[in-house]
Amino acid sequence: MAIQLPGGLDTPALVVDSDVLDRNISRMAERSRSGGFALRPHAKTHKCIQIADRQLQVGAFGLSVATIGEAEVFARNGVDDLFIAYPLWLDAGKVQRIRRLADEVSLRVGVESIEGAQRLGEALRGSARPVEVLIEIDSGAHRTGVRPHAAALVGKTVADAGLDVVGVFTFPGHGYGHDTQARERAARDEERVLAEAAQELRSLGFNMRVISGGSTPTVGQWRQGAVNELRPGVYVFNDATQLAMGVCSPDDLALAAAATVISTPAADRFVLDVGSKTLGSDRSPWVTGHGYLPGFPQAMVSGLWEHHAVVGLPDGVRGPRLGSVIAVVPNHVCTPVNLADELVVVRGGEVIDHWPVAARGANT
Ligand SMILES: Cc1ncc(COP(=O)(O)O)c(C=O)c1O
The missing domain is CATH 3.20.20.10 (Alanine racemase)
Structure with a gap:
């Protein structure tokens, strides 16, 4: 699930x-x-x-x-x-x-x-x-x-x-x-x-x-x-790269960025408040887009700025409402974790803990 x-x-x-x-x-x-x-x-x-x-x-x-x-x-x-x-x-x-x-x-x-x-x-x-x-x-x-x-x-x-x-x-x-x-x-x-x-x-x-x-x-x-x-x-955690390679299934994805829909400029796209400063910008040649949206698997994160992700929708697929919060699975999970202060831990849709990323930035 x-x-x-x-x-x-x-x-x-x-x-x-x-x-x-x-x-x-x-x-x-x-x-x-x-x-x-x-x-x-x-x-x-x-x-x-x-x-x-x-x-x-x-x-x-x-x-x-x-x-x-x-x-x-x-x-x-x-x-x-x-x-x-x-x-x-x-x-x-x-x-x-x-x-x-x-x-x-x-x-x-x-x-x-x-x-x-x-x-x-x-x-x-x-x-x-x-x-x-x-x-x-x-x-x-x-x-x-x-x-x-x-x-x-x-x-x-x-x-x-x-x-x-x-x-x-x-x-x-x-x-x-x-x-x-x-x-x-x-x-x-x-x-x-x-x-x-x-x-x-x-x-x-x-x-x-x-x-x-x-x-x-x-x-x-x-x-x-x-x-x-x-x-x-x-x-x-697995990530969108492991999913694209068939190493894991969608059920094995343990981490996602929660993102708010901040703009719905046209029927074929919407914009989220996550960018490279949250998701990282790693993108292997065989991965489509800048992340995977479990709730909208046909959508593609086609553009990534520092604080924006632009998501393209195929014809006939409805996107989320303005203001709703959706999950984005990063392409390569190690980079976003290193960019975050903490992980919000959930079970069954409830927050159960907050874990600091203790070795965040410990890159020397
Ligand atoms: C030296 C070394 N060992 C193990 C790993 C872990 O491999 P993976 O990230 O594919 O799980 C890495 C990942 O970069 C690595 O550099």
Whole structure:
């Protein structure tokens, strides 16, 4: 069932259906458990303590984060096992912060370059608790990460810098695509390159305990045995991109922006009080428009300004009344969450809580 908006909302607001959220969280935990994978969800999607607690309660072993800032927020709020799944480049300010974190929590960090490994080693020299390192491998997204054959040299540098190499990780970002087979291919790519890299590192004597992959689109594509840890993020809420790819159904959409119809200038369009400052402006080539309207699935958000969304209607389809409040599911949910102070939590169309986006803007 589409997210039910409560009355009296001050729009625009990000609304989360707690039943759908809990179902998404439990389903992923169950999938991971039954597949034999450790689940370490990526918390950059929600940046929210209450959601992290739910993930950890139903079986996540720890969280993945993208920045030291996100790690600091979750550490302050009691999460004691964190993986910064990002190849940090440590300048003077970040050195102090990573040292503090390393003293407070069980910390894993991603590394993908010799210089990055050396800087990390220097930063953490003499720290009270050992920090574990995962070497990042490029499985086809061509973002960060080394090719598998280069993992050994980076691993050796990490070890020479006095740090503990415990595994490899990759982000199969090329699994995002209109072609449904892209997901399966990306999952096979990550399994192959992670296995190759792990083998290179094992041959140097490293004990490869963590083989970490995964993203929301590759959910369900993983085979047992190759990867032993998963890091999906978007699955908690899902979004219009996951819907367009067929990764989720409309019933799995847990978050929408509540927006007021502020103008009905013509029969074929209306205007909402949400823009890029609420929805973000991410738009993949295979997504139609700037968001999905569960109440008006034939409509298209054809124009997005900072504070306006213009929605086009096909012939014969009636739009909402001026002043009514409707739901808009963002294209990519991580960006709007990072733009919001809080999430309005609803169940059965009633507001039950307000959750601060605690790590909002913690992007350094
Ligand atoms: C390193 C890393 N791991 C995991 C994820 C989570 O994947 P998704 O957002 O598709 O759920 C991301 C997302 O960008 C990522 O960058």
